[in-house]
Amino acid sequence: MTFVLGLTGGIASGKSTVSEYFLEKKIPVIDADKIAKEVVEPRTPGLSKVISHFGTSILQNNGELDRKKLGTIIFNNEAERMALNEIVHGEIEQRIDQLVDELKRESLSLIVMDIPLLYEVDYQEKCDEVMTVFVSHQTQMTRLMKRDNLSEEEATERIKSQMPLIDKALLSDVIIDNEASIENTRLQVDRWLSIFEQTR
Numbered sequence: 001m002t003f004v005l006g007l008t009g010g011i012a013s014g015k016s017t018v019s020e021y022f023l024e025k026k027i028p029v030i031d032a033d034k035i036a037k038e039v040v041e042p043r044t045p046g047l048s049k050v051i052s053h054f055g056t057s058i059l060q061n062n063g064e065l066d067r068k069k070l071g072t073i074i075f076n077n078e079a080e081r082m083a084l085n086e087i088v089h090g091e092i093e094q095r096i097d098q099l100v101d102e103l104k105r106e107s108l109s110l111i112v113m114d115i116p117l118l119y120e121v122d123y124q125e126k127c128d129e130v131m132t133v134f135v136s137h138q139t140q141m142t143r144l145m146k147r148d149n150l151s152e153e154e155a156t157e158r159i160k161s162q163m164p165l166i167d168k169a170l171l172s173d174v175i176i177d178n179e180a181s182i183e184n185t186r187l188q189v190d191r192w193l194s195i196f197e198q199t200r
């Protein structure tokens with residue numbers, strides 16, 4: 001039986017940093033952010049629906065989605081965020097389910113689903129365990145502002161648009177503390193993997 005590990009956390013808490021490590025270890029990772037980008041590529045039904053709702057002003061000159069512009073709209077307006085979620089989440093979930101089915105058919109022992117909004121969309125039901133990548137609010141703010149070049153206000157809005165990270169941590173089976181170095185974080189993942197292998 002393939003074990004499905006859900007990987008979640010808050011915006012900029014370090015999910016990609018952890019999923020890159022799983023990939024280095026040759027463990028397949030389904031990346032929800034990547035799938036979310038694919039469903040709104042040029043000439044997709046997803047992008048057409050997004051344009052119908054948000055208008056052509058959310059496009060760049062080359063016809064691609066202006067992600068920065070759409071981000072500014074949805075992270076500042078709950079109704080617009082819910083509208084976008086309503087448009088794209090169905091297809092994202094279908095693609096994730098399809099990938100999980102395909103990987104399960106390969107009889108792999110472990111696969112990882114990296115889903116930022118895992119609890120928000122109730123995907124814990126589809127996981128054998130959930131791992132939350134946790135950092136303090138201050139660290140999350142600092143890393144988010146630096147990585148995405150955001151003001152304090154913009155970073156706060158983005159963090160507030162998600163379930164509080166502490167609630168995700170409390171709901172999850174495993175917490176990875178990503179406050180210290182990346183090396184330290186990797187050691188915690190190693191520990192989980194070694195327990196996983198011993199108990200299989």
Ligand SMILES: CC(C)(COP(=O)(O)OP(=O)(O)OC[C@H]1O[C@@H](n2cnc3c(N)ncnc32)[C@H](O)[C@@H]1O)[C@@H](O)C(=O)NCCC(=O)NCCS
Nearest residue numbers: 010011032033036067068070071074085088116117161162
């Ligand atoms: C708004 C968009 C265009 C901004 O694109 P951008 O390239 O700037 O960011 P990216 O997609 O890399 O997302 C960065 C992070 O933002 C957070 N985030 C993204 N969408 C949402 C959302 N709808 N609600 C809350 N947080 C979100 C996640 O933590 C994600 O990891 C994009 O995030 C998007 O299409 N979101 C809707 C799809 C979605 O819910 N994605 C989350 C994974 S399923």
Ligand SMILES: Nc1ncnc2c1ncn2[C@@H]1O[C@H](COP(=O)(O)OP(=O)(O)OP(=O)(O)O)[C@@H](O)[C@H]1O
Nearest residue numbers: 010011012013014015016017143147178180181182
């Ligand atoms: N332990 C760490 N020490 C220092 N910087 C870190 C650490 N972990 C991650 N970072 C940096 O913090 C930022 C956020 O990390 P990462 O992109 O992995 O988060 P994420 O949870 O995948 O974000 P998102 O939800 O936006 O996709 C990145 O710039 C990353 O390089």
